[in-house]
Amino acid sequence: MSKHEPTVAHLTLVPTPIGNLQDLTFRAVDVLRSVDTILAEDTRNAQKLLRHFDIQRPLQSYHAHNEHTQVNKLIARMQQGERMALISDAGTPAISDPGFLLVRACVQAGLQVECLPGATAFVPALVQSGLPCDRFVFEGFLPHKKGRQTRLQELAGETRTIVLYESPHRLLKTLQQLKEHFGGERPIAVVREISKLFAETIRGTIDSVLTHYAEGGTIKGEFVLVIGGLEKEKNKQAAML
Structure with missing residues (x-):
């Protein structure tokens, strides 16, 4: 050398x-x-x-x-x-x-x-999501089968911003499951093709974003899902039930 x-x-x-x-x-x-x-x-x-x-x-x-x-x-x-x-x-x-x-x-x-420091998908997705990024939990890919429902149930009560990776062929299924466990009004940003020519960020509620993709939104490339955490007051109410 x-x-x-x-x-x-x-x-x-x-x-x-x-x-x-x-x-x-x-x-x-x-x-x-x-x-x-x-x-x-x-x-x-x-x-x-x-x-x-x-x-x-x-x-x-x-x-x-x-x-x-x-x-x-x-x-x-x-x-x-x-x-x-x-x-x-x-x-x-x-x-x-x-x-x-x-x-x-x-x-x-x-x-x-x-x-070395450098490129990774979840950091730019989190920062540009518009959701709190001072505290967050990175989950990577959810389990495909065994343990998936349990993990979603656990994450539903998470108060920090949640970051997931997802593939195109599972995107709609995952959004539907997020709606079932988190509720349709939870804020979310879906970011795809980061740093590429057709990079795109769709922000809204789980309901609105699910509708966007179900009605023809582009489902190509790799996706990062950034989901708002459960609000603390709602978390308290859920704990009392």
Whole structure:
């Protein structure tokens, strides 16, 4: 490594753009150019990003289906001095993406871990929602089947702003379930395609937003749902019932 290249940890988690490629930071580019290996959720997607920034480093696949079998091998290589960067398809690794198992194993092995600041979908969605963002709870994706109803019941009494991720084919179902558990008047902002050409934010009540999408609103891309917390007075009343 030359004196002009950045000193990197054994493992560096590098956030990648969620839309506009220019959202990748200068520091992220420097790290990706200096590591020995880049671990990528999908090497095909990673190649597009690396070509755009003229980054030529070895790529290795690391995703939800192989992480359990790869962790110990990767730890051994880092213990021998190899420096690695981990990227997901979009956003910050380990936030609803693979990464936690490798980070935990590095920490347990005494290896240095660093996560660069950068793109993640829920922060801009929360901030631009118009809902309180001083206190919030990030839930990622709700369980698809087992535990889903229980989790919705628990969240219905949450007083902090709630942030969820959702896919297009489950959006209407989720909005309908939110109405059933939270009530149709709860405020919500549905944000899709953050940082992309057709980025869009639909704000209103759960009822109005559900109507918007049921009547032909665009259901494409990845969604972030930002839901207002239960008002404290209503929470008190519910506790007394």
